[in-house]
Amino acid sequence: MEKESCTFSYCQKPEIVEHETDILVIGGGMSACGSAFEAARWANPQKMRITMVDKAATDRSGAVAMGLSAINTYMGENDPADYVKYVRADLMGITREDLVYDLGRHVDDSVHNFEDWGLPVWKKAPDGHTMDGAQEAPKLSEGGKPVRSGKWQIMINGESYKVLVAEAAKAALKTNREATGVAENHFERVFIVKLLLDEKVPNRIAGAVGFSVRENKVYIFRAKTILLGAGGAVNVFRPRSVAEGQGRAWYPVWNSGSGYALGIQAGAELTMMENRFVPARFKDGYGPVGAWFLFFKAKSTNAYGEDYCVGENFESTKKLYSPYAEKMGTAIRNHMMMLDMKAGKGPIFMQTAQAMAELGKTMDAKQIKHLEAEAWEDFLDMCIGQAGVWAGMNIAPDETPSEIMPTEPYLLGSHAGCAGFWTSGPADVIEATGAPKEWDWGYNRMSTVNGLFMMGDICGASGHKFSSGSHAEGRIAAKSGIAFILDNKDFKPTVTKSADELAAEIYMPFETYEKYKTYSTAPEVNPNYIKPKMLQARMQKIADEYFGGTSTWYMTSATMLKEGLKLLAMLKEDAAKSGAKDLHELMRAWENYHRIWSIEAHARHIQFREETRYPGYYYRGDYLAINDKDWKCFVNSKYDPATGDWKCFKKEYKQLIPD
């Protein structure tokens, strides 16, 4: 079929806004806010321009949108070297220890800033009792002792966490406007569709293009460096919640794989994209379990009240996954839970009532009341939908246990996952630890595309950064990005395509829809285009059934992957025939396109790694065990934008911190 193009014969032509900047921050979440905050400090004296673009409203965008109850990475009295060991164990032995160590040594400064900006942090009173953030206590930076829910986690009153972090970023952007005289440098509700490579300098970033999700406008940004923090990918696999529960997911529904797709299409090298995260969460509501496990010491059991991580389950797990089985990381615990589910010993319950009763033994009535309020607030902070499910099902968590369930898979690299881009590491750590020299190509967190930096969920092989670590990583990337600009002072970004060509590409789904919408009586069903909802369902079906989603108990194999990738290639082709009736659907169409690239990378990596590195997250039925001899290495890949070729290859893993 002849490829059609948008000539604006059917749809309205958008206003085109061109914006020139030095540092372009894409995203408005934790890492992006960290980068804007840090960039201003170094850029303002140099009169360098910073611009931030977020597809949503930055006050409540990204994974921390609803607030959190705990900051999951805070060193305090802990040694960053121990943090590396913990991350390595949870990620089944393979992680970029230079990046993780670097994060560990910087993260506390971000947490101290959060507290200075007004975030209430729980403290231990001198007599050992717990004070929530409302009570007067010395700050962490002044020696205040945090209330830890685990070795690395600290409790907060975090309803407004994201608002506070955004406020600091916005204030920093304001100082940059004052320093540079630029009128506008924070664009909200602008969805970035693709990155632009430089016309003259090979493998060099030059800008990005996107559109307003509220107004008829296309934005073209020219930039000397880009700090990319557009989050991971949700809704790539068919979710457990369909139909009546559609839209519910654990990972935030607005992170649609843009972070991955933007970098992949620009040719940035990926690492560990085979990794995914399958959290065990409260069934149907997807409510967080962390505080229940860590803070309230709740246990999860099978339907008979038995621990599923012992006995025969543990013995069989050791046979396939030793020495990682013994470390009891998140994936391994998921695996053993699924063994019981498959053996018909489900449902699996979080014993919330038991935990509350246990805690009650050491507390007075007032303290118990406070604890109960906290238990509820944990959900109201992060996942109000869970409170809705409980209310609707007559569940009082202090009286009744609740079901937990492994969710559909998500792609991310800052929580308990590590899928992302391969970046340059911190030179001093690489030097001091004897890490491979090739891990340092000059600018910390720069991808293999010059001037393109990665942060948060999309900086690979370095999970467990969480909210605080993503903020700190944004700051690291910002500082390096500025050094990169200063070292390449004469560079002027040049973009190959004209503004009209770029706008036409972005508005293609409008043109298609307007041209053909009268070909059928129901505009949703049409032989000439595919609406975003249908395309998404098709993509999720492919991922679920061929790449190891919930319907196959996360099982896949070389033959399944091959078949699925064949179907995905056809879907990608069909995505060019997306139809959109309004700006919202235009965003949905481009979100789906980004998801397709993300899931393709994921499948290609799983296909290449011939072992089951992450049992409990996915299984290669044809290689069911872990095979350290051949696969204790990074799997990297690279899409070549010039030729369209995609290559997967091994990269040496090196342990830097001794056990």
Ligand SMILES: Cc1cc2nc3c(=O)[nH]c(=O)nc-3n(C[C@H](O)[C@H](O)[C@H](O)COP(=O)(O)OP(=O)(O)OC[C@H]3O[C@@H](n4cnc5c(N)ncnc54)[C@H](O)[C@@H]3O)c2cc1C
């Ligand atoms: C359910 C859940 C619970 C969590 N709980 C905790 C916790 O208790 N404690 C803790 O410390 N951490 C927690 N985390 C981890 C923490 O939220 C993340 O580590 C952190 O938010 C990642 O930062 P980021 O900048 O990479 O992405 P995000 O903060 O998610 O930001 C992504 C940004 O990109 C923007 N964006 C996406 N696509 C585009 C596009 N195409 N164009 C422009 N902008 C775009 C989004 O609007 C958003 O602003 C949790 C995460 C999840 C998902």
